[in-house]
Amino acid sequence: MRFSILSGVLLAATAATLASFAGESSAALLRARAYSHRDEQAAATWQKQLRRELATLLRLDMSLAARTAWPLDAKEAGAEEKSGYIQYEVTLNATPEQRITAVVTLPADPDAAPFPAVVCIHGHGSSRHTVYDMDTIYHGFAATLAGKGFVTIAVDVGQHEARDPGAALMGERLFDLIRCVDYLESLPEVDPDRIGCAGLSLGGEMAMWLGAMDTRIHATVSAGFLTVMDQMEQNHCMCWKFDGLRELVDFADIYALIAPRALLCQIGEKEPPTQFTPALAKRAFAELHCIYEDMGVPEKAALHIHPGAHEIHLESLVLFLEEQLAPQS
Numbered sequence: 548m549r550f551s552i553l554s555g556v557l558l559a560a561t562a563a564t565l566a567s568f569a570g571e572s573s574a575a576l577l578r579a580r581a582y583s584h585r586d587e588q589a590a591a592t593w594q595k596q597l598r599r600e601l602a603t604l605l606r607l608d609m610s611l612a613a614r615t616a617w618p619l620d621a622k623e624a625g626a627e628e629k630s631g632y633i634q635y636e637v638t639l640n641a642t643p644e645q646r647i648t649a650v651v652t653l654p655a656d657p658d659a660a661p662f663p664a665v666v667c668i669h670g671h672g673s674s675r676h677t678v679y680d681m682d683t684i685y686h687g688f689a690a691t692l693a694g695k696g697f698v699t700i701a702v703d704v705g706q707h708e709a710r711d712p713g714a715a716l717m718g719e720r721l722f723d724l725i726r727c728v729d730y731l732e733s734l735p736e737v738d739p740d741r742i743g744c745a746g747l748s749l750g751g752e753m754a755m756w757l758g759a760m761d762t763r764i765h766a767t768v769s770a771g772f773l774t775v776m777d778q779m780e781q782n783h784c785m786c787w788k789f790d791g792l793r794e795l796v797d798f799a800d801i802y803a804l805i806a807p808r809a810l811l812c813q814i815g816e817k818e819p820p821t822q823f824t825p826a827l828a829k830r831a832f833a834e835l836h837c838i839y840e841d842m843g844v845p846e847k848a849a850l851h852i853h854p855g856a857h858e859i860h861l862e863s864l865v866l867f868l869e870e871q872l873a874p875q876s
């Protein structure tokens with residue numbers, strides 16, 4: 548099954564469900580930068596302006612500009628041989644004052660380099676190791692990718708407190724992931740034109756942010772997160788929210804920053820009915836899909852409603868990343 552067939556089926560299924568949703572906030576001052584259809588050039592201008600505004604809200608203006616002059620000072624340790632790949636830990640400078648630790652895997656056969664690479668992102672109550680664990684809702688997707696010839700990297704995602712009291716929690720989480728991409732780009736084994744990211748739940752949210760704000764990401768898998776902010780106000784912990792966010796955008800607008808690059812969203816049919824429901828995902832997907840249409844690449848974004856619950860759908864994740872991060876001919 549080629550992925551484009553899957554996405555075509557899903558797109559067709561989306562349109563029919565659109566009209567039936569209501570009940571969102573009627574506050575007029577929200578979502579001032581909502582995306583609406585426009586031509587390709589105006590869409591790219593909208594993206595550049597919105598990225599700048601969001602970087603300011605995330606308190607990342609200064610560090611995004613300064614980081615190219617900040618050495619990573621990466622220190623690798625604890626290499627272990629696994630089936631088809633080497634796994635080790637690396638510590639590196641997120642900022643000149645702060646070091647972070649990540650798990651990295653490299654395919655065992657160096658002759659096959661350069662390799663595609665994926666930033667693998669966990670959610671609440673997990674760690675950098677969880678995405679390699681088969682017996683979790685992540686179904687070991689990072690280990691599966693590692694065994695299939697991808698370089699992978701996973702860092703601990705900030706939970707509910709920023710390390711730096713002056714940082715925005717979401718900005719700090721995102722910046723750690725951007726530094727993981729910096730590290731991937733520093734590896735001679737990695738093809739910098741074939742870097743992607745994937746995550747579930749809070750990890751799906753961070754995959755959205757990383758794909759949206761870092762254009763070095765060529766393919767994004769965001770699982771168990773696509774929804775609308777009005778829903779997230781109801782019964783979810785509020786770590787998604789920060790000052791000024793709702794006044795600018797809803798989640799669909801942040802996802803729209805990923806276009807024209809490849810995006811796969813996954814949502815389980817068995818998600819709890821008060822959480823990340825297929826109905827809300829379809830509504831948000833129809834909104835984010837507008838910019839893919841305007842940019843002439845409607846097939847580059849897909850929503851996969853799978854039979855599972857709040858979990859990774861391993862088969863479609865792997866298929867999508869293999870296809871979207873394949874060597875360019």
Ligand SMILES: [Zn+2]
Binds near residue numbers: 671706707784785787
């Ligand atoms: Zn939270």
